[in-house]
Amino acid sequence: xxxxxxxxxxxxxxxxxxxxxxxxxxxxxxxxxxxxxxxxxxxxxxxxxxxxxxxxxxxxxxxxxxxxxxxxxxxxxxxxxxxxxxxxxxxxxxxxxxxxxxxxxxxxxxxxxxxxxxxxxxxxxxxxxxxxxxxxxxxxxxxxxxxxxxxxxxxxxxxxxxxxxxxxxxxxxxxxxxxxxxxxxxxxxxxxxxxxxxxxxxxxxxxxxxxxxxxxxxxxxxxxxxxxxxxxxxxxxxxxxxxxxxxxxxxxxxxxxxxxxxxxxxxxxxxxxxxxxxxxxxxxxxxxxxxxxxxxx
Amino acid sequence: xxxxxxxxxxxxxxxxxxxxxxxxxxxxxxxxxxxxxxxxxxxxxxxxxxxxxxxxxxxxxxxxxxxxxxxxxxxxxxxxxxxxxxxxxxxxxxxxxxxxxxxxxxxxxxxxxxxxxxxxxxxxxxxxxxxxxxxxxxxxxxxxxxxxxxxxxxxxxxxxxxxxxxxxxxxxxxxxxxxxxxxxxxxxxxxxxxxxxxxxxxxxxxxxxxxxxxxxxxxxxxxxxxxxxxxxxxxxxxxxxxxxxxxxxxxxxxxxxxxxxxxxxxxxxxxxxxxxxxxxxxxxxxxxxxxxxxxxx
Numbered sequence: 001x002x003x004x005x006x007x008x009x010x011x012x013x014x015x016x017x018x019x020x021x022x023x024x025x026x027x028x029x030x031x032x033x034x035x036x037x038x039x040x041x042x043x044x045x046x047x048x049x050x051x052x053x054x055x056x057x058x059x060x061x062x063x064x065x066x067x068x069x070x071x072x073x074x075x076x077x078x079x080x081x082x083x084x085x086x087x088x089x090x091x092x093x094x095x096x097x098x099x100x101x102x103x104x105x106x107x108x109x110x111x112x113x114x115x116x117x118x119x120x121x122x123x124x125x126x127x128x129x130x131x132x133x134x135x136x137x138x139x140x141x142x143x144x145x146x147x148x149x150x151x152x153x154x155x156x157x158x159x160x161x162x163x164x165x166x167x168x169x170x171x172x173x174x175x176x177x178x179x180x181x182x183x184x185x186x187x188x189x190x191x192x193x194x195x196x197x198x199x200x201x202x203x204x205x206x207x208x209x210x211x212x213x214x215x216x217x218x219x220x221x222x223x224x225x226x227x228x229x230x231x232x233x234x235x236x237x238x239x240x241x242x243x244x245x246x247x248x249x250x251x252x253x254x255x256x257x258x259x260x261x262x263x264x265x266x267x268x269x270x271x272x273x274x275x276x277x278x279x280x281x282x283x284x285x286x287x288x289x290x291x292x293x294x295x296x297x
Numbered sequence: 298x299x300x301x302x303x304x305x306x307x308x309x310x311x312x313x314x315x316x317x318x319x320x321x322x323x324x325x326x327x328x329x330x331x332x333x334x335x336x337x338x339x340x341x342x343x344x345x346x347x348x349x350x351x352x353x354x355x356x357x358x359x360x361x362x363x364x365x366x367x368x369x370x371x372x373x374x375x376x377x378x379x380x381x382x383x384x385x386x387x388x389x390x391x392x393x394x395x396x397x398x399x400x401x402x403x404x405x406x407x408x409x410x411x412x413x414x415x416x417x418x419x420x421x422x423x424x425x426x427x428x429x430x431x432x433x434x435x436x437x438x439x440x441x442x443x444x445x446x447x448x449x450x451x452x453x454x455x456x457x458x459x460x461x462x463x464x465x466x467x468x469x470x471x472x473x474x475x476x477x478x479x480x481x482x483x484x485x486x487x488x489x490x491x492x493x494x495x496x497x498x499x500x501x502x503x504x505x506x507x508x509x510x511x512x513x514x515x516x517x518x519x520x521x522x523x524x525x526x527x528x529x530x531x532x533x534x535x536x537x538x539x540x541x542x543x544x545x546x547x548x549x550x551x552x553x554x555x556x557x558x559x560x561x562x563x564x565x566x567x568x569x570x571x572x573x574x575x576x577x578x579x580x581x582x583x584x585x586x587x588x589x590x591x592x593x594x
Contacts, residue, residue, distance in 0.1 A: 003316055016313035017321060019300055019413045024314060025391065026450040027324030058451070059458075092399065094322065101417070102389065104450070104457035104480050116316050120398075141441035143452055152449045153323040153401070154355070155440055160401035161356075183401050 002081045004074050004117040009081070012118060021114050023096030026104070027152045029114070030054035031094040034075070035245050036119065038284030039085035041075055042245075044068055046208045051093065054148045055113075059106065060097050063115045078119040088122040090246060094151065124248060129273065132253030132265045133169035135187075135240075137231055138162055140173030140180050140203075147202050156183040170242065172255060175203060178228035185244030186210040187252075189237040190268050194223035196233075209243040209276070216275045222268060234258045239266030249273035299378045301371050301414035306378070309415060318411050319394040323401070324449045326393030326411070327351035331372070332542050333416065335581030336382035338372055339542075341365055343505045348390065351445045352410075356403065357394050360412045375416040385419040387543060391448065421545060426570065429550030429562045430466035432484075432537075434528055435459055437470030437477050437500075444499050453480040467539065469552060472500060475525035482541030483507040484549075486534040487565050491520035493530075506540040506573070513572045519565060531555045536563035546570035 003015035022028035032051045035042040048066060055062045065071050075091045078084075096114040100107030125133075142155045159171035160183040170182040180198050181187055186207040188197040195217055200206040214224050234240065240252040240260045249272045251265030300312035319325035329348045332339040345363060352359045362368050372388045375381075393411040397404030422430075439452045456468035457480040467479040477495050478484055483504040485494040492514055497503040511521050531537065537549040537557045546569045548562035 015316045019312045024321045026454050104454050105461045106458050143440045144438035152451050154449050157401050161403050164402045
């Protein structure tokens with residue numbers, strides 16, 4: 001497998017960052033993960049806009065890569081050389097403040113950010129989506145800028161591991177009496193026929209899949225209410241589902257001991273997944289069309 | 298300068314970690330910083346106990362290094378080869394969960410943690426200590442396990458930078474109406490003749506220097522009350538000071554617009570610094586004595 005690191009393409013096993021990289025000593029950086037279908041990045045612009053906004057929040061000088069053409073060129077090469085032009089993949093980009101002697105405050109403006117990218121084969125969790133997954137709840141102990149997609153992910157790691165230990169797919173974080181999101185996806189409920197989900201503020205990441213799914217819901221005349229719901233609302237929810245780049249739309253049929261929707265995936269999650277999958281397939285098809293055109297030329 | 302990385306000593310400029318190190322992609326690790334005087338680590342055991350406890354909290358398999366003899370041997374070689382046996386230095390150790398394909402939950406137990414160590418020259422902030430320093434206050438937006446010394450340090454980085462932007466030494470974090478600590482030190486106040494400081498719970502790091510300074514205070518018959526104080530208490534504090542490994546005891550003479558103790562370092566901070574400095578000097582002297590013995594042998 002190949003990696004992109006600071007302008008170079010190299011075997012991933014050889015890609016290394018200096019021990020004084022601020023990503024390694026402070027977690028001082030941001031990242032993005034794209035879904036890739038048929039060699040094409042899904043929602044390129046929205047992910048790039050979020051990356052750019054995160055870099056701005058941390059006052060990290062935006063590298064050249066924050067440009068759709070440049071980014072696509074890097075992704076293309078990684079996907080091509082790693083044999084990922086067909087089927088499903090992910091594209092990961094991380095940008096840290098760079099390498100400098102360790103001191104908390106920002107180093108002089110002259111250091112360059114570290115830019116790392118990789119592509120990986122991805123396998124959607126299809127059998128699980130058919131049956132529906134389970135979640136546990138846990139206190140949300142993360143910092144108060146969850147809206148920035150930083151590499152400060154230890155509480156997410158610990159939450160995901162707690163879920164794995166409990167035999168569940170993921171954790172629903174609970175802060176101030178309401179459910180915020182999971183370790184790496186947003187969470188939505190259907191209550192009284194409307195979709196309820198935490199509003200985009202400093203307590204959650206404004207997920208791209210969340211935004212796409214809410215668009216689809218509105219297009220289908222499903223009412224959307226960005227008001228958070230509480231663990232005590234779970235028992236009256238007809239559906240619970242997650243939305244995320246590598247989660248798509250995932251029905252949740254049990255949270256802790258509460259069975260949701262009779263223990264089966266519900267109609268709204270099913271519709272939203274189908275429409276999201278159509279968008280992904282359409283994008284993959286554009287690629288296939290392009291490839292076919294090239295092949296016949 | 299030399300680095301220690303996973304059992305090897307190598308030029309620090311050559312020391313690098315794979316891009317898939319979980320320290321670099323998740324901030325999944327802990328660290329410690331020792332004060333070093335005359336080639337000797339200050340409070341070796343207490344720092345090691347905290348490191349060991351942090352590794353346990355994160356369920357990272359403790360590496361060989363969590364042993365006083367092993368640690369001291371690594372520090373000795375770094376300090377010797379970097380020419381840091383005389384005067385002041387710091388010794389930094391970081392342990393991450395190790396290298397594995399990126400997925401939030403823990404990788405299989407068979408991966409080895411990454412262990413990085415370095416020593417650096419250190420210069421105490423003596424002129425500033427004479428005059429006293431200033432701080433600003435800011436909301437404490439960190440996660441709720443500040444008791445674990447992890448590399449989840451971005452909010453600390455942003456706080457320290459905000460202080461630097463304001464021409465101040467550091468930031469006093471305020472959570473739920475009380476002052477917790479600074480970006481990398483504990484904070485103590487003298488109110489009605491007693492030292493007040495936030496109790497050691499999940500909201501602050503249990504600083505080693507904090508513990509030493511409180512010991513010294515009690516030995517000197519100074520009353521210690523581990524009850525947090527509020528920003529509104531600042532105006533009636535006769536002294537404010539910080540305590541930390543690279544901070545020693547630092548008098549704070551202004552917080553935001555509030556002048557503390559008439560704008561001069563107070564007697565309790567001065568006494569505590571003097572006694573802390575004596576302990577450091579005694580340790581340095583032990584080394585000098587040991588060195589002299591060796592030289593005359």
